[in-house]
Amino acid sequence: MSKAALKRILHRSQNPKPDSTHSISLFFTTVPSPPSDPLVTDAVSILTHHRSKSRWSTLRSLTPSGFTPSQFSDITLxxxxxxxxxxRFFLFTRRTSLCSHDVHSCSTLIHILSRSRLKSHARDLLRLALRLASSSSEEEEDRVSKVFRSLIKSYNRCGSAPFVFDLLVxxxxxxxxxxxAVMVMRKLKSRGINLQISTCNALISEVSRRRDASTGYQLYKEVFGLDEAEKVRPNVNTFNLMMVSFYREGETEMVERIWREMEEEVGCFPNVYSFSVLMETYCVRGMMVEAxxxxxxxxxxDVVAYNTMIGGLCSNLEVTKAKKLxxxxxSKGVECTSLTYDHLVRGYCKVKDVDSGMVVYMEMKRKGFEAEGLTIEALVEGLCGGKKDRVVEAAEIVKEAVRESEFCPSRKCYELLIxxxxxxxxxxxxLGIQAEMVGRGFKxxxxxxxxxxxxxxxxxxxETSSLLAVEMAESLKLRAEEEEEC
Known part of the structure; x- marks a missing residue:
């Protein structure tokens, strides 16, 4: 090696280039490495120099009493x-009970797996660490806090990256x-550390789903700190998930508010899904001009946008426009889905044009799509409410749907047919329909x-009519007595 090359290597080792993976180190105290343990040195030598077939048996003979969690951490480090x-070493110690792992030994391996982007394995270890923290009686702390503190303590020693905290969340x-998860986000934010945008979105989405959309919205404002010049900014997926959350809760005015905030966000543009959610909101409110x-x-x-608009038009009795779409x-080569046909069939039934509904339904079946239960029941209602002699046709549709798609008719559907x-x-x-109805638990x-x-x-x-009248009176009397006892 030339002297110039050697000088460059020495210079790089003495003046390391800043690495984004260590950007968090300023906030944590560096823990000095402990003195070298001969057992650790021997184990590392066996693991790195022995062939895979012999290393595990040699390790067992080296230490029949196993390794302490601290020794395991030193080896993996x-x-x-x-x-x-x-x-593999971790799995070996678990399988052979050679180490009674704790939160701290898991943390070391979590850092190593995270810095190598072995995400699924790191998350498996994190879930194990959370279970171990809950079974530990050392401290009266929340189990997530224990794991978080352990990861912070071992962070610099393992040369880890902030990504590990995204995996924790x-x-x-x-x-x-x-x-x-919210606690981890807040502790990191207090140190000026931001989670990745995908993690932020997952956190807001889960809070919105398990709490409510308003709580998710408040967390969104906290996460992104919209009054500050934060490093991480919301993206279109952030706004989409909040709009969907409010839409599901019927808070349609909040959907429009989120849309306006998205338009005001620099560099954030709505996608097709965003437009579809807003259109669906207007359709639900009957605001078809806005839609x-x-x-x-x-x-x-795309097909989602078409389905949204067709469904909205059909719900608001504008089936002719829906048919044109x-x-x-x-004509534009956009493939229909079963939902497209469901919307149209129900739309035709709504405007009392059951014949057109049947035409669309038959085309739907030819293409191999299965109709939703609501679509079947709309057809039954339309056929039974129109001309005579179509009730048998309705009964056949129900029979086929039950056989082919495990359709479960409602009580209302059975009673209408009967x-x-x-x-x-x-x-x-x-009588056949009534027997099937009773078989499904409808008295x-x-x-x-x-x-x-x-x-x-x-x-x-x-005679039969009179007998049924008596049976009905007795049945109703018995049912009234049962309700009174309850």
Whole structure:
């Protein structure tokens, strides 16, 4: 090696280049390394120089009494450049009970796996550390706080990266430790350290889902500190998840507010999903003029956007416009989904055009799509509420749906079929439907009895009609007594 090259190497070792992975070190105290332990040195030598077949048996013979958590940490620290070997060593000590691991021994390996971006393994270790913290009786602290403190303590020694705390937050969310995840975020923020945007979004989303949208929104303002010049800024996914949360809770005005905030955020632009959420909000409120304005503003119309607009138009009885959009999808090569057909079938049934609804339904079946339960029941209602002799057609649709897609009719659906079948004198078919209804746990009520009583009466079978009248009276009396006892 030339003298110039050697001089450059010595200069780099004495004046290391700043590394983003150590940007957090200013906030934590460096822990001095302990004196070298001969057992640690021997174990490292065996792990790095022995062949895989012999290293594990040699390790067991070296230390039949096993390793302390501190010794395990020292060994893995010296193996930090070989994270896969460190992980195999950990699994070996667990499998053979050669080490009674604690939060601190896990923390060392978590840092090593994190700095090597072995995310799934690091998260597995974090979940184990959280369990170990909860079973420990050393301190009266929250288990997330214990793991967090341990990671901080070992951070510099392991040459870790801030990314490890993103994994901790996500592991807390996996374990439903919402308060713990928020606590970690706040402690890091107090030190001027920001989580990654994906972690921030996951935290806000989980808080919105498990608490409510308003709590998630308050956390959003806290996380991004919108009154300050923060390093991390919200992105379109941040705003999308908040809009969806408020939409699900019926807070449609807040959806519009979030949209305005997104427009004001520098460098953040709505995507197709954002437009779809806003359109859906307007559709739910019956504000179709506004929904169509949003539709025109969109630069790209994908299947989600089409389905949203078609569903909104059908819900607001504008089926002709919905049909035009459906045809436009075909001309532009946008593939329909089952939801597209569901919207159209229900829309036609809503405007009492069950024939057109049946045409769309048959096309839907030809393409191999399964209709939703609400769509089947809309067809049944439409067929039973229109011309005579279509109740059998409705019953066949239900029969096929039950057989092919495990459709479970509601009580209302059963009762409508029975009533119309009885009105048309098809008593045997009505009895079959009633038997299926009882088999699904729906006991006949007064409406069901009256349909059969009237049906048998019209058919001239007064005897059966009278017997059912007596049975109905006894059944209703028994049910009233049972309710009174309850």
């Amino acid at each position: 010296r193996l930090r450049n070989n994270p896969h070997l460190s992980l 996500k592991s807390c969310l996996d374990s439903k430790e919402i308060d713990g 169509e304005r949003v539709w025109e503003e969109m630069k790209l119309h 459906f045809e436009e999808m075909g 009533k119309r079948l009885c009105e048309e004198g098809k008593m045997d078919r009505a 006949p009520n007064q409406e069901t009895y009256k349909a059969f009583i009237d049906g048998y009466g019209r058919a001239g079978d007064e």
